Amino acid sequence: MNETTIAFLxxxxxGVLFNVSNMFRRRGYNIDSIxxxxxxxxxxxxxxxxxxxxxxxxxxIVEQLSKMVDVVNVKRLDPMxxxxxxxxxxxxxxxDPMAREEVLYHVNAYHGLILNxxxxxxxxxxxxxPGVIDEFIVKxxxxxxxxxxxxxxxxxxxxxxxx
Amino acid sequence: MVEMTGAKxxxxxxxxxxxxxxxxxxxxxLLPICDELYSSDLRFVMARHEQGASHMADGYARAxxxxxxxxxxxxxxxxNLVTGIATANIDSxxxxxxxxxxxxxxxxTDAFQEVDIIGITASAAKYNIQVRSPSEIPHAVKSAFYIAxxxxxxxxxxxxxxxxxxxxxxxxxxxxxxxxxxxLNPHPNPSEMDWAxxxxxxxxxxxxxxxxxxxxxxxxxxxxxxxxxxxxxVATTLMGKGSIPNDHPLCSGLCGMHGTGASNMLMSEADVIxxxxxxxxxxxxxxxDEFNPEAKVVHIDIDRSEIDKNVETVTRVIGDAKLALQGIxxxxxxxxxxxxxxEEWLKRMELFRKQYEVPxxxxxxxxxxxxxxxxxxxxxxxxALVTTEVGQNQMWAALYFDVYGPRTFFSSGGLGTMxxxxxxxxxxxxxxxxxxxxxxxxxxxxxMTENNLATCVEDDLPVIVVVLNNRILGMVAQWQRLFYGHRxxxxxxxxxxxxxxxxxxxxxxxxxxTTIPNFEEAVKQAxxxxxxxxxxVSIDPEENVFxxxxxxxxxxxxxxxxxxxxxTPPTAPGxxxxxxxxxxx
Numbered sequence: 175m176n177e178t179t180i181a182f183l184x185x186x187x188x189g190v191l192f193n194v195s196n197m198f199r200r201r202g203y204n205i206d207s208i209x210x211x212x213x214x215x216x217x218x219x220x221x222x223x224x225x226x227x228x229x230x231x232x233x234x235i236v237e238q239l240s241k242m243v244d245v246v247n248v249k250r251l252d253p254m255x256x257x258x259x260x261x262x263x264x265x266x267x268x269x270d271p272m273a274r275e276e277v278l279y280h281v282n283a284y285h286g287l288i289l290n291x292x293x294x295x296x297x298x299x300x301x302x303x304p305g306v307i308d309e310f311i312v313k314x315x316x317x318x319x320x321x322x323x324x325x326x327x328x329x330x331x332x333x334x335x336x337x
Numbered sequence: 338m339v340e341m342t343g344a345k346x347x348x349x350x351x352x353x354x355x356x357x358x359x360x361x362x363x364x365x366x367l368l369p370i371c372d373e374l375y376s377s378d379l380r381f382v383m384a385r386h387e388q389g390a391s392h393m394a395d396g397y398a399r400a401x402x403x404x405x406x407x408x409x410x411x412x413x414x415x416x417n418l419v420t421g422i423a424t425a426n427i428d429s430x431x432x433x434x435x436x437x438x439x440x441x442x443x444x445x446t447d448a449f450q451e452v453d454i455i456g457i458t459a460s461a462a463k464y465n466i467q468v469r470s471p472s473e474i475p476h477a478v479k480s481a482f483y484i485a486x487x488x489x490x491x492x493x494x495x496x497x498x499x500x501x502x503x504x505x506x507x508x509x510x511x512x513x514x515x516x517x518x519x520x521l522n523p524h525p526n527p528s529e530m531d532w533a534x535x536x537x538x539x540x541x542x543x544x545x546x547x548x549x550x551x552x553x554x555x556x557x558x559x560x561x562x563x564x565x566x567x568x569x570x571v572a573t574t575l576m577g578k579g580s581i582p583n584d585h586p587l588c589s590g591l592c593g594m595h596g597t598g599a600s601n602m603l604m605s606e607a608d609v610i611x612x613x614x615x616x617x618x619x620x621x622x623x624x625x626d627e628f629n630p631e632a633k634v635v636h637i638d639i640d641r642s643e644i645d646k647n648v649e650t651v652t653r654v655i656g657d658a659k660l661a662l663q664g665i666x667x668x669x670x671x672x673x674x675x676x677x678x679x680e681e682w683l684k685r686m687e688l689f690r691k692q693y694e695v696p697x698x699x700x701x702x703x704x705x706x707x708x709x710x711x712x713x714x715x716x717x718x719x720x721a722l723v724t725t726e727v728g729q730n731q732m733w734a735a736l737y738f739d740v741y742g743p744r745t746f747f748s749s750g751g752l753g754t755m756x757x758x759x760x761x762x763x764x765x766x767x768x769x770x771x772x773x774x775x776x777x778x779x780x781x782x783x784x785m786t787e788n789n790l791a792t793c794v795e796d797d798l799p800v801i802v803v804v805l806n807n808r809i810l811g812m813v814a815q816w817q818r819l820f821y822g823h824r825x826x827x828x829x830x831x832x833x834x835x836x837x838x839x840x841x842x843x844x845x846x847x848x849x850x851t852t853i854p855n856f857e858e859a860v861k862q863a864x865x866x867x868x869x870x871x872x873x874v875s876i877d878p879e880e881n882v883f884x885x886x887x888x889x890x891x892x893x894x895x896x897x898x899x900x901x902x903x904x905t906p907p908t909a910p911g912x913x914x915x916x917x918x919x920x921x922x
Contacts, residue, residue: 185518189467193459200460230645237642243464243484246518 209326343471344369350478364410366437391421396764412450427751463491525656534668549576550614572600598693627891726782729811756785
């Protein structure tokens with residue numbers, strides 16, 4: 175089953191995030207990632223959810239979301255026509271000077287930024303497609319990961335396509 | 338704009354919605370509302386338990402087609418409504434439930450009688466709203482009625498913190514409300530109807546499956562018109578019972594786990610199945626993989642999420658069932674020169690009717706449930722309204738109690754809520770006081786909400802309860818007999834209570850007829866006197882409901898009788914292979 179990205183606008187009011195995630199739980203679908211943020215219209219917010227589901231389940235997810243009173247517009251995003259990004263914050267153990275070099279090398283290779291340096295650890299930021307983030311984590315894991323925080327996927331369609 | 342308290346605005350909002358009757362149980366958090374109701378003409382029917390109030394509102398809604406209203410106090414009052422909310426919602430009955438709530442300053446502090454009813458009902462209701470200031474009340478009430486009564490109807494809950502009821506603010510009473518995420522378009526797409534009509538015009542063995550959506554859309558006449566045009570047999574779901582009269586020549590009866598042989602067999606041999614306003618639940622389709630894989634399924638539904646949810650369709654028509662049926666019928670009348678001749682196909686219906694006739698349950702000292710239910714039909718006027726409880730009583734009523742029109746037969750289909758039928762009957766009576774209302778009950782179900790006898794008597798809402806008393810939780814017992822080697826556990830109810838004395842204790846009439854003529858007489862007397870009457874009929878605890886398709890089997894694996902005193906079947910878990918099951922071929 176492929177990962178599918180679904181984007182939708184919701185009323186920006188209390189309880190809506192709960193209702194959305196509750197619908198997924200209630201129908202037995204597992205959310206792989208979810209991100210929410212304000213948009214240009216302060217009354218609305220945009221949610222992006224990624225799920226692994228077969229055709230039938232995906233169809234149900236879209237229909238069940240569309241049916242919700244506080245969900246305004248739902249769309250399955252076509253991966254070929256969509257820009258997808260996720261941001262990673264990662265804290266790595268750098269007690270070993272060689273480790274520090276190794277981390278700096280990888281962060282550079284992935285066009286990341288060093289945000290904080292302490293004697294024993296550093297925090298880096300890497301942004302990219304979710305698959306790229308996964309790849310980066312695999313590469314850096316031998317060094318010793320202390321902590322990871324990912325934002326979840328956010329996505330926009332190219333050109334004139336809109337939600 | 339006028340300044341008033343939230344409680345006053347609340348009652349005014351209800352009046353503006355045309356509410357005449359509401360059902361509820363009061364409490365501390367509702368005191369400001371009670372004080373406003375004191376000087377209002379609104380009828381407040383006092384239930385003895387909030388669950389009863391919710392089912393009354395549900396019954397009222399189903400019988401009248403208007404929104405049913407119930408109310409309960411915060412905390413336990415609110416949680417007691419939940420079963421009723423879920424029951425109404427899954428059966429698409431328009432209902433609005435109001436709950437009291439602790440003042441906003443105390444929300445989240447685990448205050449006395451505080452419960453998170455918004456969180457609790459999130460997946461049980463169609464929508465819910467917590468009011469945050471007095472001036473939000475008129476908008477919240479309007480929204481609740483709007484959402485409950487439009488699209489696929491359902492239950493909406495409004496939570497009212499006490500401070501919002503007590504405090505005063507400037508009020509605006511809106512005439513309309515708008516939700517940008519709630520798009521209602523009842524008009525079906527013409528090309529979808531073209532395609533549906535084309536498939537039906539070519540069908541050689543068409544069958545219609547009519548669900549509750551036909552009744553909700555007031556589309557019974559359109560259904561019958563279309564069925565007559567293409568000479569298609571009409572099977573119904575439990576919720577669809579009454580969408581076509583049981584005595585109509587094209588009506589093949591209930592379809593599904595306890596469907597008639599005719600409905601189940603026709604459904605399995607059809608080349609085109611037109612589903613109208615039905616969820617295609619497991620109780621209707623039986624084993625999904627075996628649900629006629631050859632047939633082209635055309636699905637009409639107002640709720641797009643029902644399409645392809647369980648059964649894959651070839652085409653769908655999204656929209657109001659009445660408009661869709663009208664549109665398809667118009668197209669078909671143009672396409673078909675003469676009304677199609679499905680002689681062979683209709684003969685099959687007759688054949689199945691005979692072939693799958695359920696043998697009479699052997700006579701013994703008890704009355705037979707099927708006999709009682711048929712006698713009840715004969716003793717009641719044609720326009721009587723009937724509710725059922727859940728279990729064997731419900732299936733006997735669905736199979737053997739004929740009804741002749743929409744909104745005459747009411748049952749908890751989706752949730753299967755035992756104890757629903759009696760309070761629902763009270764709600765039905767409140768909506769239709771001029772006709773007799775009967776709850777076909779079992780002793781187990783009636784026991785769950787029997788305290789509402791007090792409401793019948795005190796609020797002058799006389800209903801007749803026919804208790805098919807087998808001293809056992811009959812449907813579970815039937816499964817224990819058939820599939821668990823007759824090992825009865827947690828089903829035997831004993832001989833308590835004495836339902837005649839129970840009725841009398843509440844100031845109602847109790848009778849215990851022992852013959853069919855006595856029973857008919859008791860029913861006629863109760864109708865004539867128009868007083869709350871409990872008719873306690875002793876039936877055999879071993880009597881099974883047939884036809885039956887065992888769980889996990891296809892629609893055509895129909896059991897018609899069991900010839901043995903011992904347990905049953907080869908396929909069931911832990912069953913012993915002793916019983917002979919007659920499976921129709």
